[in-house]
Amino acid sequence: MAFYADKDYTQDETVLEAANQVMAGNLSLHWYDANTEKIKGKPSDLRRGLTYQDLDIGSYGYSAIPEHVRTSQSMVARGSEKWGKLPDMGYVVNRKSDIWSDNVADLYEEDKARRWAPAVDVPWSDLDAHPLTAEVEAACAQLYTFLQECALISLDFPSRWVPLVNQDFIEQKSWMCAQMLDWARLNEGFRKRALYGGAGLKRACATAEQGLKEWSYAETFPQGSVSINLSLGGFMLALCRHVAAFAPSKVDHALMGYAIQDTARQTSYGLGQLRYFLKHRPGEIEAMQEYIDETEHTMLALLGSPELLEPLIIISGGGLEKDQIRAGRIATSKFIRLVTHEYFERLEAAGLEGRSKRSRIPGIIDRIEVPA
Amino acid sequence: MAYLSTRNFIEDKDFVDKWLYTMRTGELDLSWMKAATEKVKPHEANPRRGLTYRDLDIGSYGFTDIPEKVRSNRSYAPRGAEVPEGAPDAQPWVSRKSEVWAFNTESYYEEAVTRQWNVTTDIPWERLDGVEMPETIGKALSQLMTFLTEVEMIATDTPAMWLPRLSPDFIEVKAFIASQAMDEARHTEAFRKRALTTGWGLMKASPMNEMALKHLRDADSFSEMSVALHLVGEGNVLTLFRFSEYLSPTDVDKRIFRLVMQDEARHVGYGMQHFKYVLEHFPEKREVLHAHLDEAENISFAGAAATELTESFIILAGGGLKKENIDEGIKVTTRFQLKQMEEHFERLEKCGMPERKERSKLYQMFEMGKAAAEMAGIKLN
Numbered sequence: 001m002a003f004y005a006d007k008d009y010t011q012d013e014t015v016l017e018a019a020n021q022v023m024a025g026n027l028s029l030h031w032y033d034a035n036t037e038k039i040k041g042k043p044s045d046l047r048r049g050l051t052y053q054d055l056d057i058g059s060y061g062y063s064a065i066p067e068h069v070r071t072s073q074s075m076v077a078r079g080s081e082k083w084g085k086l087p088d089m090g091y092v093v094n095r096k097s098d099i100w101s102d103n104v105a106d107l108y109e110e111d112k113a114r115r116w117a118p119a120v121d122v123p124w125s126d127l128d129a130h131p132l133t134a135e136v137e138a139a140c141a142q143l144y145t146f147l148q149e150c151a152l153i154s155l156d157f158p159s160r161w162v163p164l165v166n167q168d169f170i171e172q173k174s175w176m177c178a179q180m181l182d183w184a185r186l187n188e189g190f191r192k193r194a195l196y197g198g199a200g201l202k203r204a205c206a207t208a209e210q211g212l213k214e215w216s217y218a219e220t221f222p223q224g225s226v227s228i229n230l231s232l233g234g235f236m237l238a239l240c241r242h243v244a245a246f247a248p249s250k251v252d253h254a255l256m257g258y259a260i261q262d263t264a265r266q267t268s269y270g271l272g273q274l275r276y277f278l279k280h281r282p283g284e285i286e287a288m289q290e291y292i293d294e295t296e297h298t299m300l301a302l303l304g305s306p307e308l309l310e311p312l313i314i315i316s317g318g319g320l321e322k323d324q325i326r327a328g329r330i331a332t333s334k335f336i337r338l339v340t341h342e343y344f345e346r347l348e349a350a351g352l353e354g355r356s357k358r359s360r361i362p363g364i365i366d367r368i369e370v371p372a
Numbered sequence: 373m374a375y376l377s378t379r380n381f382i383e384d385k386d387f388v389d390k391w392l393y394t395m396r397t398g399e400l401d402l403s404w405m406k407a408a409t410e411k412v413k414p415h416e417a418n419p420r421r422g423l424t425y426r427d428l429d430i431g432s433y434g435f436t437d438i439p440e441k442v443r444s445n446r447s448y449a450p451r452g453a454e455v456p457e458g459a460p461d462a463q464p465w466v467s468r469k470s471e472v473w474a475f476n477t478e479s480y481y482e483e484a485v486t487r488q489w490n491v492t493t494d495i496p497w498e499r500l501d502g503v504e505m506p507e508t509i510g511k512a513l514s515q516l517m518t519f520l521t522e523v524e525m526i527a528t529d530t531p532a533m534w535l536p537r538l539s540p541d542f543i544e545v546k547a548f549i550a551s552q553a554m555d556e557a558r559h560t561e562a563f564r565k566r567a568l569t570t571g572w573g574l575m576k577a578s579p580m581n582e583m584a585l586k587h588l589r590d591a592d593s594f595s596e597m598s599v600a601l602h603l604v605g606e607g608n609v610l611t612l613f614r615f616s617e618y619l620s621p622t623d624v625d626k627r628i629f630r631l632v633m634q635d636e637a638r639h640v641g642y643g644m645q646h647f648k649y650v651l652e653h654f655p656e657k658r659e660v661l662h663a664h665l666d667e668a669e670n671i672s673f674a675g676a677a678a679t680e681l682t683e684s685f686i687i688l689a690g691g692g693l694k695k696e697n698i699d700e701g702i703k704v705t706t707r708f709q710l711k712q713m714e715e716h717f718e719r720l721e722k723c724g725m726p727e728r729k730e731r732s733k734l735y736q737m738f739e740m741g742k743a744a745a746e747m748a749g750i751k752l753n
Contacts, residue, residue: 002590002591002592003586003587003589003590004587004667005583005584005586005587005667005670005671005674006583007583008670009580009584009670009673009674009677010670010673010733010734010737015580015673015674015677016677018677018679019676019677019679019682022679022682022683022686023682023702023705023706025695025698025699025702027679027683027686027687027698028679028683029683030576030679030680031515031575031576031679031680031683031684032511034515034574034575034576036573036574036575036576037573038571038572038573039568039571039573040568040569040570040571041565041568041569042497042500042501042569043497043498046498048492048493049490049492049493049495049497050491050492050495050497050565050569051492052561055564055565055568057568060568060573060574074577074582075522075523075525075526075577075582075585075586076522076577076582077518077521077522077525077560077564077567077574077577079573079574080518080521080522080574080575080576080577081574081575081576081577082577083576083577083579084577084579084580085579085583086577086579086582086583087582087583087586089529089586089589109492112488112490112491112492112558113490113492113493115485115488115490117422117482117485117486118422118423118485119421119422119423119424119482119485119486120421120422120486121422122422122423124416124422124423125416125419128415138405142404142405142407145450145453148450148453149448149449149450152448152450152540153448155535155546155550156462156535156536157536158532159532159533159535159536159549159550159553160532160533160535160536162528162529162532162533162553163529163530163532163533163589167525170525170560170561170564173525173528173557174528174557174558174560174561176532177528177532177550177553177554177556177557178554178557180532180535180550180553180554181485181488181550181551181553181554183550184481184546184547184550184551185485185547187450187543187547188425188485188543188547191428191450191543192423192425192428195412195414195428195430195433196414196423198411198412198413199411200409200410200411200412200433200452201407201409201433201450201452201453201454202404202405202407202409202453202454203403203404203407203409203453203454203456204447204448204449204450204453204454204455204456204459205456206447206456206457206458206459206460207379207381207387207458209447209448209449209459209460210377210378210379210458210459210460211377211381212448213375213377213448213460213462214374214375214376214377216375217374217375218374219374296382297377297380297381297382297383298377298381300381300382300387300388300391301377301379301381301387303391304381304387304388304390304391306390306394306400306401306403306404307404309391309394309395310394310400310401310402310404311404313394313398313400314400320400322398325398325400326398329395329398332395333395360382361382364382364388364392367392368392368395368396369392369395369396370395370396371396
């Protein structure tokens with residue numbers, strides 16, 4: 001076992017005596033005049049309720065969190081009085097710029113407000129009433145198999161980091177927990193859709209998984225966040241928008257509608273985090289550029305994998321006939337260009353100037369041809 | 373720490389050429405269409421409940437057929453999909469079903485998703501406008517909320533830490549753990565928001581509780597973590613929530629405790645069903661879990677001796693600081709502490725560990741406390 005409490009309390013007479021004194025009515029009240037700020041928070045807008053923004057006050061607020069959190073390594077709630085011997089929780093993310101985004105409290109609040117449940121909010125039986133052709137259904141089964149892999153990696157990423165982030169970043173940790181539930185729910189939705197259609201699951205994608213594992217195992221949180229939140233999130237957002245636009249059924253349209261709102265939050269956080277990081281750590285801009293130089297080949301692994309590309313062409317064109325494949329290729333090439341365009345736009349908006357010129361991806365995308 | 377993909381796809385000429393060729397010619401490979409996977413046709417067993425994970429418990433996709441030791445899939449491939457050559461190892465630490473599974477896991481997850489609530493809007497915060505509590509009650513409530521804020525975050529860190537360690541084949545467990553982390557984040561939010569609306573702000577930390585609770589996070593196995601977190605920690609907290617709801621000074625506080633209780637009951641439910649499952653399917657683990665409980669029950673002692681918690685509880689229960697208030701508060705607190713211990717042993721017994729009472733120091737303490745309480749005229753039930 002890795003950690004034992006500092007005492008076996010059952011054997012400690014002073015502990016038992018303290019408990020006995022209290023239960024005999026001799027209260028110490030040592031906490032009664034805690035040296036903390038006295039505030040009475042209120043909702044600023046009753047329709048919105050009491051938000052974390054409403055409590056961004058004085059020593060309790062997130063605005064007051066310093067760049068370096070040096071005085072807190074325990075479970076103590078930010079703003080309460082520390083005393084006695086507190087445990088060191090071993091947090092390794094203790095710099096605000098490593099994790100923060102100015103929109104994090106908003107995103108957490110929005111996440112809770114936009115809850116949905118795949119079991120009941122997707123009109124599953126519509127697929128019984130309007131079944132798809134065998135080819136399109138098989139393409140959907142492959143697409144949703146691929147999406148589950150992306151969702152699973154996206155679920156593991158915040159989970160791995162939550163216990164490493166200092167407790168003072170409460171809103172941030174809460175947002176990451178909300179992300180966990182978002183991805184569990186999307187994974188559920190994608191799995192249910194694949195299986196409900198009757199074609200079962202199809203083939204996992206080794207190339208995408210290889211790339212995604214590299215993104216997921218980034219050494220630092222800012223690097224991992226650029227990869228998983230901004231890049232994968234942005235890719236998923238564009239993909240879900242595309243599938244919604246070409247949705248072969250009401251079920252797919254509804255599911256993608258929910259996926260768009262969840263992945264948009266993820267992308268928004270990724271952009272905000274990178275912007276905050278670069279703004280407060282300008283000396284690390286070049287290191288981040290180099291990290292992306294090394295790892296953005298994963299974007300190609302996603303876009304070029306036959307396990308995504310081919311079903312996407314079939315869904316976009318509506319089938320396997322020659323004209324359908326051609327229409328599907330045209331739509332898919334637009335999708336690929338849009339994904340990469342938005343990817344560079346976000347990186348540059350966050351502060352990585354000249355990213356698209358530096359990257360080798362545009363040179364490959366420019367070679368995509370769909371002849372008339 | 374970084375992992376490097378086995379291929380750099382920008383430099384992989386074959387990969388890029390094949391992609392460009394597909395786009396240029398429209399010649400699709402379509403080998404994925406012939407994936408060696410099962411075709412199934414699930415349906416909604418109960419349309420009012422919608423399409424549940426239980427409805428998908430079919431053949432190779434189902435959770436029933438997950439083997440005790442998952443050997444065939446160590447990648448990120450979803451359970452039942454064809455796993456191609458070259459898929460990476462997701463490095464799961466936990467690939468044994470009995471280490472994580474609980475009877476009804478899928479239902480706990482589905483319930484969690486449908487019962488998400490929102491602290492911001494589902495608590496009638498506006499009703500606190502104009503509410504002036506006596507200083508004693510206000511401070512005691514703030515102190516209780518401070519303690520709860522403090523401990524709820526350990527309950528996010530702990531399940532979150534384990535989630536990526538679980539085999540991707542345990543989708544339903546991973547999903548439940550994700551829902552638990554979100555539940556606990558919401559509880560932290562609720563208690564923090566309430567503390568900061570009392571007028572007294574947050575109060576003092578609880579070092580002894582923190583020291584004991586760190587034990588939850590650092591278990592050697594998922595099952596040990598679960599027995600400490602879900603059964604001991606959350607079991608205790610569930611009883612605490614029930615009593616806190618009873619002695620809440622306002623309707624707003626009652627509403628908070630009712631909502632957190634439904635989440636906490638779900639976590640304890642999962643813990644009990646997992647404990648039962650592991651004892652039935654992995655009997656060698658019984659002694660390990662006993663040994664872990666020997667340490668985890670230390671948390672209950674620490675909780676009882678952490679005066680900042682006990683004293684605030686006594687004041688809330690008795691309604692003030694006068695002698696008669698304190699006397700009444702002690703009676704309620706005694707009942708609460710005994711109930712906490714009694715329920716803990718009841719749960720273990722229901723799960724198949726009745727012999728725990730014979731071994732546990734906490735049970736000895738419970739019996740002594742119960743006898744003393746009865747002599748003082750305090751009845752447990």
